[in-house]
Amino acid sequence: MISFLDLKKINEPYKKSFQEKTETVLNNGWYILGKEVKAFEASFADYCGAKHCIGVGNGLDALILIFKAYIQLGKLQKGDEVIVPANTYIASILAILQADLVPVLVEPKLETYNIAPDLIQEKITSKTKAILVVHLYGQLAEMDAINEIATRNNLFIVEDAAQSHGAISNLKSKINNLKSTAAYSFYPGKNLGALGDGGAIITNDSELAKILFSLRNYGSETKYYNDFVGVNSRLDELQAGFLNVKLPNLDAENVQRRTIAKKYLAEIKNEKIVLPFWNFSENHVFHLFVIRTQKRNDLQAYLLENDIQTMIHYPVPPHKQKAFPQWNNLSFPITEKIHNEILSLPISPVLTDEEVSFIIEILNKY
Structure with missing residues (x-):
């Protein structure tokens, strides 16, 4: 039988390194937001050509936290509309809803399966504030056209990059639009997969990143002092270690x-x-x-x-x-x-x- 995806075989070459990394984490004695998470955040930000990487619990949380951070910044308000492709995986839509925003579905191109830029404009209303672009199946959406629409209508862009780790645009950047913020998933079956759940947010917006670092950790920047109503969604130290092993390949x-x-x-x-x-x-x-x-x-x-x-x-x-x-x-x-x-x-x-x-x-x- 040819398996659709043989995760055991994919991870077999890393087995010894995983065991060594497990020993390292055990011996460090620091299991939440420790050295491995910081190292991966630095490496993945550099890989993507971005200033900041915020490690979170999974790809869905990455999207939710982006929207909640924009609400904290006052760039979004509850009830605002977010355009999203109609054929995406349900997580993209759940993130919008769980941030108390309103999804507006737009058809994809049959050719690429990505959102059709020429259909976006007709769905924009006075309540539309953002476009959630999904790079479905690993192929980048038409970001030049989408950026032009966003600029013309004063919208900002969030990228669901859960399936597009390492895809490069004609700008030769692994984050496709340096003005936007991107959410990644490290679910085991992804191109860069952990051995459990994990996710990350990539951004060049330092103000946004500061809020995201707090939101993922109960809304706290300093322990026991909470600036926001946050959540507990932190990239696991051990999974970060495994991702550090796999990222170079x-x-x-x-x-x-x-x-x-x-x-x-x-x-x-x-x-x-x-x-x-x-x-x-x-x-x-x-x-x-x-x-x-x-x-x-x-x-x-x-x-x-x-x-x-x-x-x-x-x-x-x-x-x-x-x-x-x-x-x-x-x-x-x-x-x-x-x-x-x-x-x-x-x-x-x-x-x-x-x-x-x-x-x-x-x-x-x-």
Whole structure:
């Protein structure tokens, strides 16, 4: 069986280093916001080309805290509208709601699965204050066009970069818009994955960063003195240590993902299958390789019969979720088409050439 994602195999090369890091953390005797978190925050900020990195508990908390920090700064007020792609993972929308803001759904481009810039303007009202851009599946959204819209309408941008670790824009920066703030997840299956939950916020805004450092730690900068109504969402010291071990190899692993993607794109030849768009730049790190087909369930079953495991990211769009009955009658035809047709193929740095070739062969026989 070719696993969709073999996390044991991905982390096997780091096993000895993980054990050594565990010993280091144990021997330090400081287990919350210690040396490993500080070291990772410095390294990841440098990697992303940003001034500040704030380690938090997970990617969802990263987004929530960004919005809450903007509220503390007075740049947002409860009830303000935030534009967000209609086909995103539900976490993007939960973050907006949990900050007492109002999500406004906008259709994606069918070609890229990212938010369609030309559809944003028509959804902007006097209550719109921000755009939450999601770099879905590892491919950067069209930031030049989105920045222009944001500037013209006096909006600020938040980036959900949970799937795009290491993606580089034409500005050669790993944080795609240095005027914005980006949220990352280190869930184990991400391109840079921990062995548990973890997240981080990247920003060049020093005032915002100061508030975020407090908000993640009960709203406290000095122990027992609380300036804000904060939360307990701190990147774990041990997970930070593991991320410190893996970060130096992230770029090489992203190159391997692109190599597999190139082979898929060149050799999958089946008129029943729509391949993903990519301009072959470094703007895509292929967290997922997502194809489309009108008989998605049939294709998935066929692949499984041939010992190839696949996943669906995601089967139900946010506006059709039971959690959002107020949206259930809305129509987003592009989003619905995507969610009905997409299928994610195996793609990871540990997938062998033989496995990739076998997947292509089986797909071409479908």
